[in-house]
Amino acid sequence: MTLTEMGKAAKQAAAVLAQAGPKKDMALRAIAKTLEDHQEKLLAANAADLAAAEKAGMRPALLDRLRLTPERITGMAKGVREVAAQEDPIGQVIEGGVRPNGLEIRRVRVPIGVIGIIFEARPNVAADAAALCLKAGNAVLLRGGKEAIESNRACVELMRAAVASAGLPQDSIQLVQDTSRASAAEMMGLTGYLDVLIPRGGRGLIQSVVENARVPVIQTGAGNCHVYVDESADIAMAADIIDNAKTSRPSVCNAIETILIHRNIAEKALPVIGARLLKKKVELRGCAVTREILGNCVVPATEADWDTEYDDLILAVKVVDSMEDALRHIAQYSTGHSECIVTRSYENARRFQQEVDSAAVYVNASTRFTDGGEFGLGAEIGISTQKLHARGPMGVRQLTSSKFLVLGSGQVR
Amino acid sequence: MTLTEMGKAAKQAAAVLAQAGPKKDMALRAIAKTLEDHQEKLLAANAADLAAAEKAGMRPALLDRLRLTPERITGMAKGVREVAAQEDPIGQVIEGGVRPNGLEIRRVRVPIGVIGIIFEARPNVAADAAALCLKAGNAVLLRGGKEAIESNRACVELMRAAVASAGLPQDSIQLVQDTSRASAAEMMGLTGYLDVLIPRGGRGLIQSVVENARVPVIQTGAGNCHVYVDESADIAMAADIIDNAKTSRPSVCNAIETILIHRNIAEKALPVIGARLLKKKVELRGCAVTREILGNCVVPATEADWDTEYDDLILAVKVVDSMEDALRHIAQYSTGHSECIVTRSYENARRFQQEVDSAAVYVNASTRFTDGGEFGLGAEIGISTQKLHARGPMGVRQLTSSKFLVLGSGQVR
Structure with missing residues (x-):
């Protein structure tokens, strides 16, 4: 036929x-x-x-x-x-x-x-x-x-x-x-x-x-997803969400590939988040500031890393100077699937949801929920x-x- | 630039x-x-x-x-x-x-x-x-x-x-x-x-x-639209609708290009509809049965006519043996824009609306209403x-x- x-x-x-x-x-x-x-x-x-x-x-x-x-x-x-x-x-x-x-x-x-x-x-x-x-x-x-x-x-x-x-x-x-x-x-x-x-x-x-x-x-299914850890984030919550979004099922499209961390919280947050991920055998690829803070356990990130869906236990890490920087990074590299902000700021939560142009935009929850069943829509075809x-x-x-x-x-x- | x-x-x-x-x-x-x-x-x-x-x-x-x-x-x-x-x-x-x-x-x-x-x-x-x-x-x-x-x-x-x-x-x-x-x-x-x-x-x-x-x-905007005149149609209403759908603005996509007429009503309906259209200088291109009924004022239709958007004062006319024939013709030649049945039959009205696979399916109204403003949706881009x-x-x-x-x-x- x-x-x-x-x-x-x-x-x-x-x-x-x-x-x-x-x-x-x-x-x-x-x-x-x-x-x-x-x-x-x-x-x-x-x-x-x-x-x-x-x-x-x-x-x-x-x-x-x-x-x-x-x-x-x-x-x-x-x-x-x-x-x-x-x-x-x-x-x-x-x-x-x-x-x-x-x-x-x-x-x-x-x-x-x-x-x-x-x-x-x-x-x-x-x-x-x-x-x-x-x-x-x-x-x-x-x-x-x-x-x-x-x-x-x-x-x-x-x-x-x-x-x-x-x-x-x-x-x-x-x-x-x-x-x-x-x-x-x-x-x-x-x-x-x-x-x-x-x-x-x-x-x-x-x-x-x-x-x-x-x-x-x-x-x-193209998912270069991000978590942005805002200046005011609850660090333990950020670590939970990043761990879950990266390691619970690294091969799926709603897993994250890059985290962005506000400079003012990076020195406190990165060691907590980094330790959690390294324990789960996640390879970290970081910007210069990330490597200053976490040291040699972080592989230097190249431009290509921001653009890569690893679908694997690898995570790119970038310290950003501001929320604007994070929004710009996401606008440039995201595939428009799922992004998350971890924050205690009402204003930044609203702004992130308004400005990020992705299918699902989260405040304080794992990107892994982007799924027909989890959203209450029933089985999904993609x-x-x-x-x-x-x-x-x-x-x-x-x-x-x-x-x-x-x-x-x-x-x- | x-x-x-x-x-x-x-x-x-x-x-x-x-x-x-x-x-x-x-x-x-x-x-x-x-x-x-x-x-x-x-x-x-x-x-x-x-x-x-x-x-x-x-x-x-x-x-x-x-x-x-x-x-x-x-x-x-x-x-x-x-x-x-x-x-x-x-x-x-x-x-x-x-x-x-x-x-x-x-x-x-x-x-x-x-x-x-x-x-x-x-x-x-x-x-x-x-x-x-x-x-x-x-x-x-x-x-x-x-x-x-x-x-x-x-x-x-x-x-x-x-x-x-x-x-x-x-x-x-x-x-x-x-x-x-x-x-x-x-x-x-x-x-x-x-x-x-x-x-x-x-x-x-x-x-x-x-x-x-x-x-x-x-x-x-591709509109090869049809009116089907059912066996039980109100002939005067059919003539009004066909006249409006063909002649009120022949160059637009919601104007009709072909009418299908049930055999059992053709001898009564065609002379009424034909006279109305000929008075408006519409060229009729008909099947053999149409020409038997209306005579030489009807140009013989060829296969290409069923497939043509004239966007002009030309109308193809076909006598069909049954509602099924009409549905088959529409399924084969329609561009999926707008189709209409003129009928007094509740059953045929429902069936036509269910089975015709077009953007707008009418019972007893002109296809010319397929328009954002007319549907109450405001201005339209197409x-x-x-x-x-x-x-x-x-x-x-x-x-x-x-x-x-x-x-x-x-x-x-």
Whole structure:
């Protein structure tokens, strides 16, 4: 099947899904059940992927991402059931009223249509993403990394059968079997069929999609996040937040990469914060002032460090002369994901939230909360760092569009 | 100044505009006043454009679009004042609450940042678009057609001075002086500076931007709109609606291009509708059945007619066997702008609104109402026919984004 044929089939499926109502939840529950019932099939397919990846010399961290276990499959099924339990966004009236000429106007939520997801070698993404798309009434074209192809095939095959068992078109969920670069490029140009393309993965993947796609893209997951420790900060609180934001899960996009510390508190705060991080084996890369205070346990930072998402136990540290300096640094280097100020100053808290131009701006809390579940929005397909359509955690509601319904009695203009 | 330099200046201006509050309305009122006070300057610049265009053999209809008159300038000023009078969307709380861990979360409306507008030889667009962008706290890069360059220069110069007089950066509004194709292409690739690009103009311009832009685009104005006359329609009402939707302003995007008529009502309805349109000098292009009923006053329609936005006094006419046929035709040929069913059937009215996938779906009213003002949304920058970010009339609110503000007391995850 060519991608265009897949796009056509998806468009037809999407027209059915748009009217499917509670059948979508039946399909989601059937998906959860079949993933659990056919664990062995999924594990066998995954074993083949793992064997090939090991043979090809894949790094242990990536092998771990690729691995399915009975627990992880249970987790996938649980995630799908949670999506099924959420409220159906489709048909919700967003706004409306009656115009002076008697026209009744409602803006209602409708599906986007066909969503493309390009992801890397994480087989759980297939189920997570398909569930969210389906809930919002969208058909989905999944294209995973070649390393996970057997796992994805098994998973999508099971999901398609489950969708069909609920009386919905199995082409609601399709897997692009060709994992070559050419197929990714073709997908990025599938105008007329793909309403939006969402890349899920590392910076390279996202950059390549943003640079090359002709279909609309939602950019997710680039997170060069900052904590700014203000002059008036509670130092123990700052240390707690920085520790949590850096070390609780360093590989995720809401982890921080740089801390900025006001000069007037640096001599007191840095030793506390530094000791905490060094104990957790975080490599510190600091500016000259940081190194004066903390000494040789800090690697000298270069310009590149301010611009790097380590996604690892490394943290850049910079002492700033003022809040303005901190704001300027963030404006220059942030990817617009999540930033935090630790402060006791009402004025600085307000100003930081007003001026920092990121999807989530915190006062006195860890950036790790930038997450659909933590924000009370339900499961998410990613954290949008762009400003159009969706910004921040993208849940089911961000996978919808709207249309205007107008009821008249012969009005003309 | 290079486009990159303009982009940098715009970004800096945008940071100021994001915090500008009521100063934005002062700037807008100053713009309205200066356009009125310097009418002579605008008319002189426009006269130069008109002379050059006439010499180059521009068609009368396009010359008329290019022309400024005292009345049109007054209209521009009035439009800008209306935008100033609207509610400021920035800072509005969209949703929010307190999480179980005590985090207070608010999603608030913020500007998008820097908006690019590429438009054709209509000098009023510069003021209209700049006013809407400014109201929503965005800086704007305007790039008009080369035929209107003198008019746009004069207008933007006046607007920049007015913005400065209100204490805001004059680079909030900038005109791209280079009107070559190369500058348009450069603008489409200005990632990092342009947050969104909105083409305003004909199908060719929009298509070129959608195909080539690497910055996010909002597609506006493609309108292949339909009226479907159902079996149970009130024929007089159908004739009124079709007449209005075709002839009241044929060149705009919410005018209709094709009517579909149920076979069971065609023999009665077509003569009434046809007579009405022929009297208004509308050329009818019909299917075989239409020509059987109306005879040789109807030009035979070809496949291309179903796909054409005439933007002129031409209407394609097709007799369909059923509502399903009508829905299929619309799904195949519509650009997703506005469609209408004329019917007395409750069931068909509901089904049509549910199944037609367009920005505005009408029962028993003219498609000409698809307009920001008519919908009660205020002045609009265009009608979005895409599904991401904005769909339908795009007013000030659709020129905004949002961010999450989170207040904590040391929460970690």
